[in-house]
Structure formats: C-alpha cells, structure tokens
Amino acid sequence: MGGVGARMASGRMLGRAVDQQALGADLRQALGSLKGPVMKIAQILSTIPDALPRDMAAELAQLQAQAPSMGAQFVKRRMRAELGSGWSERFQSFEREACAAASLGQVHRAIGPGGEDLAVKLQYPDMASTVEADLAQLDWLLSLYKRYDRSIDTRHIREELAARLREELDYGREARHITLYRAMLADEPQVHVPALYPDLSTDRLLTMGWLQGSPLLHFKDADLETRNRLAIHLFRAWYIPFHRYGVIHGDPHLGNYTARDDLAINLLDFGCVRVFPPAFVGGVIDLYRALRDGDRDLAAHAYESWGFQNLSDELIDVLNIWATFLYAPLMEDRPRLINAAEQPGQYGAETAAKVHKKLKELGPVTPPREFVFMDRAAIGLGGVFLHLRAEVNWYQLFQGIIEDFSVESLAIRQARALAEAGL
Incomplete structure (x- = not known):
C-alpha cells in the first residue's frame, strides 16, 4: 500500500502520467491480500461508472468475487477445525x-447428504486479528485524511465500519440474517434467499443452498425490458426490507447478486446487514417529503432525527444538495435513468465536490453512525442500476412501498421479525 501511495504521489508532484491499469493491478493485489475494510471501499468504487479511470476500475472490479483464494490443504485444515475429522463424510x-x-x-460448491446443491462459505484463519490490523491501517488512512481536510469528522465513520466488520466475522449472526431476509422477502416471488443448513454451519462456516444464476453484468447489453425487470426486482429486494423493517443490505455491489433465467434475483451475501431504529427510517421518509414540498423545517427535523447536530440554515442547504442528488430519481413520476447525466459517475463526483467545498467553509460536520452505511448502500445500489441502464418509474415503485408507512407499524414489524430470527 505504501508503494502504491508513493507511485501516486510522485506522479502528482512530478507531473508524470500514471499507468492506471498497472496501478489498478497493484491496488488489487494489495487490497486482495488485506481482505478487510479497505478492500470493501475499492469494491464500492469499482461499481460506480466513471468514478475511477476505466482501466483501474476493471482491475478493482475483480475484487468483487475473485479475491486471491487459499489452497486445498488450507481448506482441509479449516474444514476439519470447524466440523471435525470426519467432515468430508458429511457431504x-x-x-x-x-x-x-x-x-x-x-x-466452495458441494453436494449435501441428501443430494442438495450447496454453497459452503469458509472463513479465512485468524480473521479477527487480521480485521483489527486492517482497522489500524484504516485509522492511519483517516488520520492522514484529517491532516489535510477537516470538513468531515470521521470518528463515527470509523466506529461504524469497525462494528459492522466485526459482526461480519460471526457467521452465526449471518445465518440469522438469512433467516431474517427469508421472512422479510417471503412475499416477493422474484427475489430468492438461500436455504440455511445449520447442521453444516458454525460461527466460522456457513452452509447455504446453492442459488443458480448469472452475474448481472451479463445482462448489460440485453434489451431494455430485460434490464428494467432486473432493476425492479433489485429495487424491491433492497427497499422493502428497509422501509417495512428498518433493515438494509449494506454491501450492494454487483458480486452479491445473480439473476436467474426467469430474471428473478438471487441474494448471495448477508454479512453486512444494518438494522436501523424506526425513527431513523421515519427521518428518511420525512426528508423525501421535505425536498418534494420545499419544507425546510421538516428537513431540519429529518436531519436531527438522524443525529446531525448544530444545524444552521447554511448547513441544511448543503446537506440538501447531496440529499436532492440521491432522491432525484424518486421525485419524477416518469420512466427515467437512475442518473440521467451524460457522465453519471462524473456528475456524482461533481456534486460530492460541491458539497465538500461548502462543508470546508462551514467547519467540520460529524455524520451520525447510522448515516455511514445508508449513504454507502445508496451509492452502491445506484451503481448497479447505472450499469443496467434501466429506465424505470422509480417514483411509482417507491410510492408503492411507502404509501402506508408509519414509524409505529414499522417498529412492531421490526421487533417481531428480529425476535423470530434470533436477532
């Protein structure tokens, strides 16, 4: 990582052109060996068209499902540690x-004792200490950021990333997430969640039913109707859990979905799941209505319900710039691209730069912990829709999900669903 940074810095200082593909290959190798939070940042960046140079994005995109893997002897030792010496006889x-x-x-692919097609997710050894080492690297990066840019106080960002990543180490918790998602999406025939095999699972081993499907990028050049159907199913797979249960899939990059022959969607990974207080979800709806109706007081109430503090009129205006960018597709009652700009990734970067400049003028802002993964997930999901080039009436989809929304009913549904899933 130090070598990558030095190459970038020297290129900038000396005015040299940097070979983006070579730099991307170096980054992929370094991030793949880290196997931690910094790699996840690269995964998100690689999903957003135009956010990175094309050659670099192509290299980093390989991290989504093809990080460097471990060999057969490692697998035997790890499986023996989780299921005992006779582990292979159980498949x-x-x-x-x-x-x-x-x-x-x-x-790993496997066939179960009853002939079931299985996906067996095996955790790398000693990942707890590896994650802590990666978090120390993240602390270093954030401290470096703080030295030259004080517009955003990053302490809650670090706390949230650390909490979610430590949760991801617990495959028992991920199994409960699967149970939760199977319940939340039980009435969605176009969204599939894998079956769980508890007898072949531990806190570091997760065995699920294999869901057959093709990567979403295989449909990038399909006809518009096909791309639209995929986008609609993805939209419902993400927004229904959030607006009806206060739960999000916090890692919506391309590698975590596949599509079936009938264009139904498979959800593949449930490690990064975030549960929000019902009032936070209420704030999301309030902000949508505030932007739609030009209601500053309601916008201020929404930000306060999220945990933003010391809100001035100027700060509300700056936050509204970013919020308007994110909510824009949900405001227009017509079919449209998720981002209709000529270069959508560049447009997003320009909007972020505008907000960043204003925040530097106003002084440091501390994003609440809950905001971190909400914002990340929104950008990641939008990147998937950009790749599909879907032209959908996002407004109508959204209205159909929130039309009977209330914080009280969400709280009741959430409490019941979490209890039944053991969460």
Missing part, C-alpha cells in the same frame, strides 16, 4: 477449489 462431494473468494472468506 456427498466437496470441491476443494473455491468458486468465489472475497474479503473475509471463500465459497
């Missing part, structure tokens, strides 16, 4: 080579 077959590898573990 009809087990592929020793991983079919996918990501930040905290790798996935």
Whole structure:
C-alpha cells in the first residue's frame, strides 16, 4: 500500500502520467491480500461508472468475487477445525477449489447428504486479528485524511465500519440474517434467499443452498425490458426490507447478486446487514417529503432525527444538495435513468465536490453512525442500476412501498421479525 501511495504521489508532484491499469493491478493485489475494510471501499468504487479511470476500475472490479483464494490443504485444515475429522463424510462431494473468494472468506460448491446443491462459505484463519490490523491501517488512512481536510469528522465513520466488520466475522449472526431476509422477502416471488443448513454451519462456516444464476453484468447489453425487470426486482429486494423493517443490505455491489433465467434475483451475501431504529427510517421518509414540498423545517427535523447536530440554515442547504442528488430519481413520476447525466459517475463526483467545498467553509460536520452505511448502500445500489441502464418509474415503485408507512407499524414489524430470527 505504501508503494502504491508513493507511485501516486510522485506522479502528482512530478507531473508524470500514471499507468492506471498497472496501478489498478497493484491496488488489487494489495487490497486482495488485506481482505478487510479497505478492500470493501475499492469494491464500492469499482461499481460506480466513471468514478475511477476505466482501466483501474476493471482491475478493482475483480475484487468483487475473485479475491486471491487459499489452497486445498488450507481448506482441509479449516474444514476439519470447524466440523471435525470426519467432515468430508458429511457431504456427498466437496470441491476443494473455491468458486468465489472475497474479503473475509471463500465459497466452495458441494453436494449435501441428501443430494442438495450447496454453497459452503469458509472463513479465512485468524480473521479477527487480521480485521483489527486492517482497522489500524484504516485509522492511519483517516488520520492522514484529517491532516489535510477537516470538513468531515470521521470518528463515527470509523466506529461504524469497525462494528459492522466485526459482526461480519460471526457467521452465526449471518445465518440469522438469512433467516431474517427469508421472512422479510417471503412475499416477493422474484427475489430468492438461500436455504440455511445449520447442521453444516458454525460461527466460522456457513452452509447455504446453492442459488443458480448469472452475474448481472451479463445482462448489460440485453434489451431494455430485460434490464428494467432486473432493476425492479433489485429495487424491491433492497427497499422493502428497509422501509417495512428498518433493515438494509449494506454491501450492494454487483458480486452479491445473480439473476436467474426467469430474471428473478438471487441474494448471495448477508454479512453486512444494518438494522436501523424506526425513527431513523421515519427521518428518511420525512426528508423525501421535505425536498418534494420545499419544507425546510421538516428537513431540519429529518436531519436531527438522524443525529446531525448544530444545524444552521447554511448547513441544511448543503446537506440538501447531496440529499436532492440521491432522491432525484424518486421525485419524477416518469420512466427515467437512475442518473440521467451524460457522465453519471462524473456528475456524482461533481456534486460530492460541491458539497465538500461548502462543508470546508462551514467547519467540520460529524455524520451520525447510522448515516455511514445508508449513504454507502445508496451509492452502491445506484451503481448497479447505472450499469443496467434501466429506465424505470422509480417514483411509482417507491410510492408503492411507502404509501402506508408509519414509524409505529414499522417498529412492531421490526421487533417481531428480529425476535423470530434470533436477532
């Protein structure tokens, strides 16, 4: 990572052109070996068209499902540690080579004792200490950021990233997330959540039913109707849990979804799930209505309900710039792209730069912890929609989900669903 930073810095200081593909390859190798929070940042960046140079984005996109994997002897030792010496007898077959590898573990295909097609997610060894080391790296990066830019106080960002990442180490918790999602999306026939196999799972091993599907990028050049159907199913898969249960999938990058032959969506990973207080979700709806109706007082109430403090009129105006950018597709009652700008990624970067400049003038802002993954998820999901180039009436989709919204009813549904899932 130090070498990558030095190459970037020297190129900037000396005015040299940097080979973006080579730099991207170096970053992919460094981030893939870290297998932690910094890699997740790269995954999100790679999903947003135009956010990074094309060659670099192509290299980093490989991190989504193909981080460097571990060998067969490692797999045997790890499986023995989780299921005992006779572990292989509990499967009809087990592929020793991983079919996918990501930040905290790798996935193997297997056939269960009853002939079931399985996805077996095996955590890398000693990941708890690895994550803590990566968080120390993140502290270093954030302290470096703080030295030259004080517009955003990052302490809550670090706290939130650390809390979610430590949760992801607990595959028992992820199993409960799967149970939760199966309940929340039980009435959505176009969204599939894998079955859970508790007898073949531990706190570091998660065995699920295999969901057959194709990567979403395979549909990038499909006809518009196909791309629109995929986008609608994705929209419902993400927004229904949030607006009806206060739960989000906090890592909505391309590698966490596949599409079936009938264009139904498979959800593949449930490690990064965030549960929000009902009042926070109420604030999301309030801000939408405030922007729609030009109601400054309601906008201030929404930000306060999220935990923003010391709100001046100027700060509200700056926050509204970013909020208007995020909410824009939900405001127009017509089919449209999620971002209709000629270069959507560049447009997003320009909006973020405008907000950043204003925040530097107004002094440091401390984003509440809950805001961190909400914002990240919104950007990640928008990146998926950008790749699909879907032209959908997002307004009508959104209205259909929030039409009977109330904080009180969400609180009741949430409490019941969390209790039933053991969360």
